[in-house]
Amino acid sequence: MNKICKSFPLEIGGVQQVLFDVTFNITAGEFVAIMGPSGSGKSTCMNIIGALDTPTSGVYELYGKNITNMTNDELAMVRNEYIGFVFQNFNLLPKRSVLDNVMLPLMYRGMSPNDRVIRSREMLHRVGLENFETYLPPQLSGGMKQRVAIARALAGNPKLILADEPTGALDSTMGNEILKFFKQLNHDMGITIVMITHEFEIARYANRLIHIYDGRINYDGKIPASEDVLNKKTKARK
Numbered sequence: 506m507n508k509i510c511k512s513f514p515l516e517i518g519g520v521q522q523v524l525f526d527v528t529f530n531i532t533a534g535e536f537v538a539i540m541g542p543s544g545s546g547k548s549t550c551m552n553i554i555g556a557l558d559t560p561t562s563g564v565y566e567l568y569g570k571n572i573t574n575m576t577n578d579e580l581a582m583v584r585n586e587y588i589g590f591v592f593q594n595f596n597l598l599p600k601r602s603v604l605d606n607v608m609l610p611l612m613y614r615g616m617s618p619n620d621r622v623i624r625s626r627e628m629l630h631r632v633g634l635e636n637f638e639t640y641l642p643p644q645l646s647g648g649m650k651q652r653v654a655i656a657r658a659l660a661g662n663p664k665l666i667l668a669d670e671p672t673g674a675l676d677s678t679m680g681n682e683i684l685k686f687f688k689q690l691n692h693d694m695g696i697t698i699v700m701i702t703h704e705f706e707i708a709r710y711a712n713r714l715i716h717i718y719d720g721r722i723n724y725d726g727k728i729p730a731s732e733d734v735l736n737k738k739t740k741a742r743k
């Protein structure tokens with residue numbers, strides 16, 4: 506990601522610039538946390554990393570493919586091939602079974618229905634929900650819902666998992682369980698993880714922290730001993 510800028514058109518005319526010359530590289534196998542105040546541009550940045558959106562200027566390459574000028578169809582193919590998404594609010598279909606929810610994205614991969622079932626059952630087993638495949642999402646706890654969402658993300662065999670506040674809707678016990686699971690996926694399967702969070706305690710599960718402030722990178726490096734470092738920098742910039 507090199508000198509990425511992102512602007513959105515404003516209703517009253519003109520544009521609002523949200524990202525300013527954002528440059529970083531993420532190497533395969535990293536576990537990166539992105540922090541920053543509300544409105545600083547974290548989700549905008551993640552949407553670009555995840556090929557959900559393209560930058561206004563700058564260059565972004567994902568697994569050697571320059572996605573900067575791709576069409577929506579091309580972006581969808583890249584996402585489908587490389588990326589699993591996990592969201593704060595799980596984004597499960599409430600009226601479809603747990604198994605259906607995990608299977609659904611596999612439809613776009615040209616897998617036979619039988620293989621989709623086998624693959625999805627494997628993934629539910631991985632997240633410890635093999636006995637819940639016929640349940641509906643509203644019948645599960647928050648932590649279980651998030652594990653279904655992770656099984657769905659894993660089903661496509663992603664190289665990269667992008668998680669926007671994955672524990673934001675969970676209590677700390679369930680949140681920790683999800684974070685340990687991410688850690689395990691990163692460590693044992695080598696899946697690259699990029700996770701947005703508001704909390705330093707959560708960021709500490711990662712190996713690298715990128716702090717965004719007002720659309721610019723304020724800190725990029727190892728997890729610091731305390732988050733005071735981040736505050737000092739933002740004060741210095743004001």
Ligand SMILES: Nc1ncnc2c1ncn2[C@@H]1O[C@H](COP(=O)(O)OP(=O)(O)OP(=O)(O)O)[C@@H](O)[C@H]1O
Pocket residue numbers: 513514523541542543544545546547548549550
């Ligand atoms: N699609 C869009 N159209 C117009 N403006 C947008 C769009 N997406 C984001 N913005 C603006 O960009 C800025 C940054 O938004 P973004 O969602 O990236 O922040 P964030 O750091 O993820 O905040 P939060 O912690 O609250 O989720 C905000 O001012 C927001 O209003």
Ligand SMILES: [Mg+2]
Pocket residue numbers: 547548549
């Ligand atoms: Mg956000």
